[in-house]
Every structure is written in structure tokens, then in C-alpha cells.
Amino acid sequence: MNKELEHNFVELLEKHQNIVHKVCRLYTNNYDAHNDLFQEITIQLWKAYPKFRGDAKFSTWMYRVGLNTAITLYRKSKRTINTQDFNGVEFKIKAENYDDTEEQQLKILYKAVHQLNDIEKALVFLYLEDKDYREISETLGISEVNARVKMNRIKTKLKTILNP
């Protein structure tokens, strides 16, 4: 591969790496898994880069490849530890001592989001990144109406988890 292409790509990714970190934050629950997914998304971005045309924003393009890798291509590596049980226990304790501070609420919210399925996480992710329903629907390949309906269901779901 040509050196200039490599250089441009690495520089762009270095600048926008938070997008990839954010995808990893939602889809993994420990340090090793985070790094592993980051690595795979980077490879996929690099493989797709020669086809990247300047007409799309680099960041927009990253959302698509990043999510596709997380939802579809990524195989969890063996060293990934499943902390599902741990989260469950901690979540219960938090809920008992529930006070209304924003901090507490946020912690519980993050945990709740982690419990959503892969597709729901993708919707939440794009929503948090301030993407409109048109972009959400185009990224996932569903209709705008369905994206909206699903988003409302997720909101209700989160509300129920927060206010049992």
C-alpha cells in the first residue's frame, strides 16, 4: 500500500479516535476487550479506506464501519472476560441505595445501556452522538419510522430500569 495513503489514514484516525473508543465503550465491558475491538475496527477502517471518497465526512464514514464491525464482524476473543454477573450484582446494590443525584442516575443508566442488545446499543450510540433519524436509519438499514419507534421503546425501557 502506498505510504501517503497510510500516513493520511493514521493521521485522520488519530484525530477522530474517540469515535472508535466510544463504540468500544458501549460494546465491551473490560479493558482487554476494548483494545481488541479497537484493533479490529482500526483494521476494518484501514481496509475500507482506499474506497473512502472525500464526499462523505471521515467521521460519518467511521460511524458506519465502526458499528458494522462491532455488530457484525467482530468475534469476541477468548481472553474477553464476561463480567455480566458482576454487573448484575453491583447494579442491585446501587438500586437499593438509590438516591436522586445525577451521578448515581448516570451510573445506573450506563449499566442499563450495557444490558441492551447490539442493535439497541447502535441506536443509542448514534442518538448520543447527535445523529438524526435519517442517518440512524441509513446506518442500520431500517426505515426512519421504525428507527423512531424503536428509539421510543428503548427510552421506555431505560425509564423502567431507572424507576422500577
Added chain:
Amino acid sequence: MDELDLLKKDWNKDDNTYPKLTYNEIYKMILKKSSSIVKWIFIISLLEFAFWIIISFLLKDNESMKRFDQLNTDPIFVPLIVLGYIILAFFFYLFFRNYRKISTTDNAKILMENILKTRKTVRQYVAFNLIYLVITSIAIIYIEIDQDQLIIDKIEAAAANGEVFKFYAVFIGITILFLAITIAFLLLFYWLIYGLLLKRLNRNYKELKRLEF
């Protein structure tokens, strides 16, 4: 304020909490090999093609087949073998066409569909091979019974003892057992591939499809 907006406020606030990878760290990453399911699917699919090609050569080279070749089998087997290769080429072409269509820049649903389509081509090729195997087995049995002097002698000997039925039962039974073992082995293989490799993809694809109704 709704829960997600609370989260959104926080989400965009803590941009500095993420690790900061350096230029060199990222550069090292792009040199590493992918371990994505697409790569595995590609390898496994090629192995499947190779498996069937090797099987067909092994069958041709083995001793009893050489004896079998002395019989008058050409009218049945030449067309079957030619057909086999034409169909192999056809599936190979389809497989590569579908594989090349897989692109991470498509939307999630199309990407999943293209991956599943690639797998489907290989699955159809295997299904074709199973049918081919059954047809060839039937043809072989027919020719053996009809032409192979060794078998004809045995049938006659069995007939003399009044055991013709037993002879046929054993003959056909062994063939069916052989086919059953082959099919069971392949089903196990498929169960493993779909169970391990495509479980997550299938689950997410179903979820996306479900959203459309």
C-alpha cells in the same frame, strides 16, 4: 429531562476520559491481521470447496474404483463428472462474486445479508454435493450389481443358498450407513459453524428484520 438526554449530556462531556493512542500505536495496528468473521467465513468456505475436490479425487484413485473403471461406466459417469465440474465452477464463481460484495461501508442490514448470502452459496454447494453423492452411490450400486462379475458371482451364490434378500439388504444397508455417517458429519460441521461463528450475526440480523414489521 428524559433519561437519554441526561446520558447524552454526560456522553459528550467526558471526551478526555478515553485513552489517547499515538500515531505510532495506530500505525502498528493497521499492520496487524484481522480476525473478523468474514475472514473466517472465507477460510472455511475455501476449505469446504477443497474438501469436496479432494473427496472426488480420493474416490477416483482408490483400488476398488480402479477395478470399477474397467466396467462399462462411461455413459453414466462421464456426464456426471463433467456436470460435477461445471457446477463446481459455477458455485465458485457465485461464491467469489458474493464475497467481493461484502463491504463494511454498506448499511448494517445489507452487510449482514451479503455475508449470509456468501454462506448460503457454500451451503448450496454442499447440498448439491450430498445429492450428487447419493445419485453417484445409486449409480455405482446399479452398475456393480449389473456388471461386476465379483458381485454377480456372490449374488448367484447367495441365490443358491436362498439368501438373495439378505445379500441385497446388507449391500444396500452398508451404502445407506456410509451416506448417513457422511451426512451426520457434515451436519455437525454446520452446527458448529453456525453455532459459533454466525450466532451473533444471525441474532442481530433477526433483530433488524423484526424492526421492519
